[in-house]
Amino acid sequence: MTTPPADIWQKVTVRWKDIARVVAIVATVVGSIFIPPPAYMTDSGEGTLVPFTRYSVAIATALLTVGMVRWNRREHLRYWIAATVVAFTLVAASYFIYNDRRDHLTAVGADGVRVVIGSEYTPVGHAYIEHHPDARPDDLLSDAPCPAGGSACSATLVWTAASIASNKRLLGLLFVAGALLLDAALLSAVQCTLI
Secondary structure (H helix, E strand, O other): OOOOHHHHHHHHHHOHHHHHHHHHHHHHHHHHHOOOOOOOEOOOOOEOHHHHHHHHHHHHHHHHHHHHHHOOOHHHHHHHHHHHHHHHHHHHHHHHHHHHHHHHHEEEOOOOOEEEOOOOEOHHHHHHHHHOOOOOHHHHHHHOOOOOOOHHHHHHHHEOHHHHHHHHHHHHHHHHHHHHHHHHHHHHHHHHHHO
8 A cells, every 4th residue: 555645745745843953963973074175165265065964864864754754665775775775875975985086186386275287288387397397286286386376376377277167067966966976875774774
């Protein structure tokens, strides 16, 4: 026998406080596991990616809670266990991929600020690499003569804007995907304990 949609909605609204608690826990865990990429910052220094991720996790939590209410019988347990195992495996892979990409697609400049770097050099970057073939991205940022100052400005002198933007999008996508997968893994595991 299936549960009517109105009944499911009523059960979800009753559990809204629980959903809010889970979102807070997931946001805390995501913040402690996945370090946000140094991208998507406004001129005032406020980040935009972390709040977007929180909203995404809240929406995913609400949708998963609907599934948790609908499929909460003993016969569904094996599916929730499988979902937990798959989601956890994807979270673990996502964590290592994200950190690897974060290490390779960011660098620290002379001012100590970590910025996203590009994958294609500008003419200035090519000239520097020709004279210093063993230079690391940190070295390029430190030695880039940016009149406005700052590591972000130096990065645009060394790498093309398009390649920097592409790497920002990749890091942002990996960060949000990791948060959503972590949410799915946690909620699936919770559902296994409730059945």
